[in-house]
Amino acid sequence: MKFVAFERSKQGTGASRRLRNSGRAPGIVFGGGAEPVMIELDHNALWHAVQKEAFHASILDMELNGQVQKVLLRDVQYHPYKPQVLHVDFQRVDDKTRLRKKVPLHFINAENSPAVKIDKCLVNHVANEIEIECLAVQLPEFIEVDLGEVVKGQSVHASDLKLPAGVKVVTHGKPNPTIATVVEPVEEVIAAPVAAAADDKKGKKGKK
Template sequence: MKFVAFERNTQGTGASRRLRNSGRTPAIVFGGEQQPIAIELDHNALWHAVQKETFHASVLDMDLGGTVHKVLLRDVQYHPFKPLVLHVDFQRVDDKTRLHKKVPLHFINADTSPAVKIDKCTVNHVLTEVEIECLAIQLPEFIEVDLGQAVKGQAFHANDLKLPAGVKLVTHGKPNPTLATVIEPVEEVIIAPVVSAAGDKKGKKAKK
């Protein structure tokens, strides 16, 4: 995924406010052997980009002054209630850069599994993303969790993941965390009214 950035000559709170009022978003690029560079982006293009999962979980091509840099989105600051991106951080990466990064989980084939199709169970997604460690060139956009063979009462854990080559799961000491569980349907129990000898359905004596 490619985007265009422009060098930013002015910094500070006032300058950033004026920049946002003009339809631009302040940002910074750091990492690698170069010094951090202040940049700016077209806000409308950026807003559409941050809605895409790929923009958050893949190595991006940033065109800055005609030179393409490999970068990774590291942080996005949003306005509390307006559809507005306030600031963005990017990290320079190359083939030797080793990353710690959260990537989304894609749960697939649940609808065709015996648990859902036959037993009418539902799948509870306990986690929607996991943290991994890998080289930048090995970073996956997402990791699939195949639920095609899920059965009633089953739980899927981190050890069940099929990770791409060179990708290591980071669990921060948690042994084999749960990713999803299969929940059995709840049977609806209808309680019949209690009928007394006098014919009162509430179980009370009938009034004369």
């Protein structure tokens, strides 16, 4: 994905507010052995971009001052209630940049699994994203979780994920985090007719 950014000279709260009022969004690009640069972007184009999953977990081409740089979106600050981006942070990356990044999980084939198809269980997604470590050029847009073989009583863990080459999961001390669980269907016990029958018997005794 490619986007255009413009260098900005004015900083501070007032300057950022005026920038937003003019349809622009302030940001910064840093890293890569170069000095941080304050930037601004067209807000409408940026707003549409941040709605796309790939914009958050892909290497992006940023055109700045006529040159294209490889960057990664690092942070987005949103307005509390307006559909507005207040600030964005980008990191310059190259073939040697190693990073940690959260990427989304895409669950597939649950409806074809024995747990769902035969035992009528439900699959509960414990996590919808996972943090990984890899070279920037190896960063996947998402990680696929194939649930086609899960059975009743099974849980899916990080160790069950099929990761791309060079990618490893960051567990933060947890040995093997749970990704999804299989929830057995709850049997409904219909007690209302029994209670009604008991009340009916009481009513008949009362009439006697």
